[in-house]
Amino acid sequence: MTTVESADRCAPTWRGGFGRLWSAAVLSSFGDALRTAALPLLAVTLTDDPLLIASVTACGYLPWIIFGLLGGAVADRVDQRRAMWTVDALRGLLVAAFAVAVASGHASIALLVALAFTLTTLQTLFDNAATALLPALVGREALGSANARLMTGQRLAGGLLGGPVVPLLLTAGA
Template identity: 80%
Template sequence: MISRFGDALRTTALPLLAVRLTDEPLAVASVTACASLPWLLFGLLGGAVADRVDQRRAMWAVDIVRGLLVAAFALAVGLGHAGVPLLIALAFLLTTLQTLFDNAATALLPSLVPRAALGGANARLLTGQQLAGGLLAGPFVPLLLGVGAFLPFAADAGTYLLAAALVASLRTRPSDREPRPCGSTLRKDIGDGLRHLWQDRVLRAICSATLLCNIGMGALIATLVLHVTRWLHADTTGYAAAMTAYALGSLAGGLLAQRLALRTGRARALLLGGAVQTAALLLMGTVRSLGALLAGMLLLGIMNMVWNVNQVTLIQQRSPASMTGRIASAFRTVSTSGAPTGALLGGAAADALGLNAPALLAAVLFALAVAALIPVGRADVPVVAPQDGSASARVTR
């Protein structure tokens, strides 16, 4: 949560600093693009490495390196030596390190809490991250930038180093990971993770559905400012209100996610979340009202958090302990590849069909995602035993 607060400071401040340094739209966009590219290049590798190392040590070591990198960047900004190439390099390096950190964090959680408590732990963790990154950090960025352009980055460096100390102090249970077979290679490990994801019909269906949803959200988010300012004829305050509604919805979704899963089962919670988000997108795309947009964004935030909590929990519950990092990274790499594709589709749809078309396109994609989940939502989803891969229990209802 602490490092996520710092991440939000940095990711908000980087584009603002880029605008100060250049008037070229492509250069400014390159900073954001390079912040997501490493997931496609190194996400699978990060998961394979996470399964080979002590995950707690990997996390605090990564945070120390990230803290030192951002501190050096803050110094460069303070001395007036920062340029767009340096911004791009920083964004790329930090996300590359994040591929190891996030996969290690996903794999580590089952050693901190019992598997039956993973849903509640994920809900608290993701809600805390949303609170820190979605609501608390944003208002600080203009204040810090007003004092000095280097301050958001100096604060980010401090949060990384503090987070490293906290992670290092964690007490974990003995690992139940099986020893790696002799002759195991990173390439084979990555292949095993992809193969397990493909062979597990539940995770395969959820990954396919998440990919469709990410394409839809990519289309919506890339054009949302146009939707608000041109189609609805609202100002930038309306855009800020829409993003705030989404963040508030995410916090409410964090409180709802585990309760809903206990009542319906995790796969059905995903099914319900996708259906509600489809309806929200139809509302946003057909009703030309800022109130409808805010209601839709609130519902999207609620059900997106329900989706994320139950998706991550199912990955952890259905993955052998020795493969959690690889399976999580395979899932994340495949599903997140949809966002840039969606952004391009959203821009093309807005250009050809109208500024509300991306929301309607997203609704169609979410409906397809719901259809992909129907087969696994008809019955309880079995939880796979940590090592032997057999179905040993069923999701609590």
């Protein structure tokens, strides 16, 4: 019979490493969802060619097919914390540089395609590193619960919250 006390021992603690990992992964997923929704919408302002707009969207998913497994292999062999920090710093720099390009009128479909592909490629490493780091942060008995909490947080932040925020921001800015 499972008691509340035994269930609590199997739950990861929110203090310390797991809480920080969960926060970083959820925030990163939220940003990924914003990007996934925003880039095709920006593409619509640059062209009315559906093939070009679709190419921006496709390049936002293609790296998972190409690099998903490779990202996992790399994440298993490097310092996951450092990889996550480095990847998110690179993504932040790329987004900042892209914002400058948009503000100065230099946005193009080619730039959107390259950005979507590069950011998603880096996302594969971040997400794989987060998953690979999890066993080091929680005990074996809490791994299932910790993994469920991590994945649920990422899916909620990305799928449920991230996508709808972009249209709200666009209407607020209009």
